[in-house]
Amino acid sequence: MTTPADTVTAGLVVIGDEILSGRTRDVNIGATAEFCTDLGIELREVRVVSDDMEAIVEAVDAVRGRYTYVFTTGGIGPTHDDITADAIARAFGVALPINETARAMLETRWKQTGTEVNEARLRMARIPEGADLIVNSVSAAPGFRIGNVHVMAGVPVIMRAMLEALAPTLKGGRKIASVTVKAAVGEGTVGGPLGRLQEEYPDVKMGSYPQMGRDRVMTELVLRSSDLARLEEAATKVRAMVAEAHARAGVEPPAED
Amino acid sequence: MTTPADTVTAGLVVIGDEILSGRTRDVNIGATAEFCTDLGIELREVRVVSDDMEAIVEAVDAVRGRYTYVFTTGGIGPTHDDITADAIARAFGVALPINETARAMLETRWKQTGTEVNEARLRMARIPEGADLIVNSVSAAPGFRIGNVHVMAGVPVIMRAMLEALAPTLKGGRKIASVTVKAAVGEGTVGGPLGRLQEEYPDVKMGSYPQMGRDRVMTELVLRSSDLARLEEAATKVRAMVAEAHARAGVEPPAED
Structure with a gap:
């Protein structure tokens, strides 16, 4: 780390x-x-x-x-x-x-x-x-x-x-901002491309969290960084990747993003 | 330990x-x-x-x-x-x-x-x-x-x-039994005598837990041991100690014990 x-x-x-x-x-x-x-x-x-x-x-x-x-x-x-x-x-x-x-x-x-x-x-x-x-x-x-x-x-x-x-x-550190992108597909569907985006943005920490116990499969992707510009740039790419996964799977995107 | x-x-x-x-x-x-x-x-x-x-x-x-x-x-x-x-x-x-x-x-x-x-x-x-x-x-x-x-x-x-x-x-260990004694007085009231009972019963682990946010001050005393006879013996003494504390403070004991 x-x-x-x-x-x-x-x-x-x-x-x-x-x-x-x-x-x-x-x-x-x-x-x-x-x-x-x-x-x-x-x-x-x-x-x-x-x-x-x-x-x-x-x-x-x-x-x-x-x-x-x-x-x-x-x-x-x-x-x-x-x-x-x-x-x-x-x-x-x-x-x-x-x-x-x-x-x-x-x-x-x-x-x-x-x-x-x-x-x-x-x-x-x-x-x-x-x-x-x-x-x-x-x-x-x-x-x-x-x-x-x-x-x-x-x-x-x-x-x-x-x-x-x-x-x-207490002295505070650099504030870490986060962006959550919701995907209506499983973790395994977005795992590969997310891993490649993580390599491209090592300064933006990307986490993936499956959502269990609902009607449909959902995954929350959480991006965290202290660099707001890089965070937004990475989030744009993650959103595009997720939109593509939705299109490929033929599912509607989640109501809110 | x-x-x-x-x-x-x-x-x-x-x-x-x-x-x-x-x-x-x-x-x-x-x-x-x-x-x-x-x-x-x-x-x-x-x-x-x-x-x-x-x-x-x-x-x-x-x-x-x-x-x-x-x-x-x-x-x-x-x-x-x-x-x-x-x-x-x-x-x-x-x-x-x-x-x-x-x-x-x-x-x-x-x-x-x-x-x-x-x-x-x-x-x-x-x-x-x-x-x-x-x-x-x-x-x-x-x-x-x-x-x-x-x-x-x-x-x-x-x-x-x-x-x-x-x-x-998994292999299980000795089962630990527990007895809870409720006191309608604060931890500080029972702390001294409880500490002395703990010394008398080193094989019965005694914990004290204040209950916050209720109408009255409450303390739960939890006794744990794998030796049921010693546990019951210690619990009898703790109950007597708590009853004495209630009498001294002029408060009713809690509804259930």
């Missing part, structure tokens, strides 16, 4: 036994993917690991040297299985003290709600030394950023609030 | 730019997770990588030595961006010839549907040397198994049909 100098990349580590057991269906991967694409950040890799110290440290260490940004979700709550802060502190070789700002934020919320302060809840104020807090609008328990690693909650509504809070602090 | 001798483990590699760009929401992780749990297989890790040769080879090589089984989804269609078979052949250091059985299966289907045989479609008959086919009820294009790696389609309905076809060929 070529990486131009102004490419901004990211890796995501999703932490939680409940995802790997199938008990919880993850929605944070999709939310992070959309978030990155909107900012022009290329999400290159996702890893889902269990609530296991070695597994978390290994995954975070593997991706943090490789991408501009790393995001993690999950494992920052008040219970014994929430060990993400411990794992990040270990990965960075720093201490994990109670952060007084985080503690004050939590205690303010707890006073409002009449919630008892206890040892379990105070776990949420433990922040690796040198980290910045990620304050969010939903939960009083903050995430944190240390180095290029952004540690967020696993609960989707809180995770999304943290992403929103982070957005202004 | 301790690994008893009869533990059967798995890793999943999800292949596809469309997942990382956010264009497609993955549902194969959840389906594979449930499938594994039903068979008593512990899904330990998931990686999502792009349609990139080096990325696929690296991910597959990293997990195939580590777990009993590896599953992959995506990238086995007829277009140029479908390079999973190439990557697996490279990872195993074998050739990628047209498999005559696969070709015959595809050509039979194509004759029935009046589909043209072309170079792009024949890509789907390329199977690494020494691999077994994974035939499925939905698509004539087979997946394949080589070593401990099971290569499946990315289209969810086909992927699930391939999992079903695979099930009889």
Whole structure:
């Protein structure tokens, strides 16, 4: 994969036994993917690991040297299985003290709600030394950023609030634009000519996605590039190729393109 | 993480730019997770990588030595961006010839549907040397198994049909049973005593999951173990702990437990 100098990349580590057991269906991967694409950040890799110290440290260490940004979700709550802060502190070789700002934020919320302060809840104020807090609008328990690693909650509504809070602090990359061309023929019909067009336009990434479970065979061809002129040029050729395939197969083109 | 001798483990590699760009929401992780749990297989890790040769080879090589089984989804269609078979052949250091059985299966289907045989479609008959086919009820294009790696389609309905076809060929591990205890208090209220019970029952894995977005604060405590007697014993203590927390907080227990 070529990486131009102004490419901004990211890796995501999703932490939680409940995802790997199938008990919880993850929605944070999709939310992070959309978030990155909107900012022009290329999400290159996702890893889902269990609530296991070695597994978390290994995954975070593997991706943090490789991408501009790393995001993690999950494992920052008040219970014994929430060990993400411990794992990040270990990965960075720093201490994990109670952060007084985080503690004050939590205690303010707890006073409002009449919630008892206890040892379990105070776990949420433990922040690796040198980290910045990620304050969010939903939960009083903050995430944190240390180095290029952004540690967020696993609960989707809180995770999304943290992403929103982070957005202004992240540098975006070149925006990638996309064009979708719909074909009323199968992938195998357009596969050959599409491959040749891909060779002609290496800077326009072409993907092909079969659409299952409908009345007729459909294929969506998605072209992506940061160069709008080249993208439009390639799209024109792909549209012509698809029109020819429709004519050859004697089928009507799809209603919308 | 301790690994008893009869533990059967798995890793999943999800292949596809469309997942990382956010264009497609993955549902194969959840389906594979449930499938594994039903068979008593512990899904330990998931990686999502792009349609990139080096990325696929690296991910597959990293997990195939580590777990009993590896599953992959995506990238086995007829277009140029479908390079999973190439990557697996490279990872195993074998050739990628047209498999005559696969070709015959595809050509039979194509004759029935009046589909043209072309170079792009024949890509789907390329199977690494020494691999077994994974035939499925939905698509004539087979997946394949080589070593401990099971290569499946990315289209969810086909992927699930391939999992079903695979099930009889996989050895299951010890079945893990689970008990869920619902608490009408926050995670922070039960976190301390739950952590102490976890220490008392290291063989019963205890997870805590906050329930957001409802009228009242709720926490689900999930206990998992392959030892039913220990699981029930631990669950009895967790229920008593939760009942005490309800009494102390002066709240009604949830309707169902």
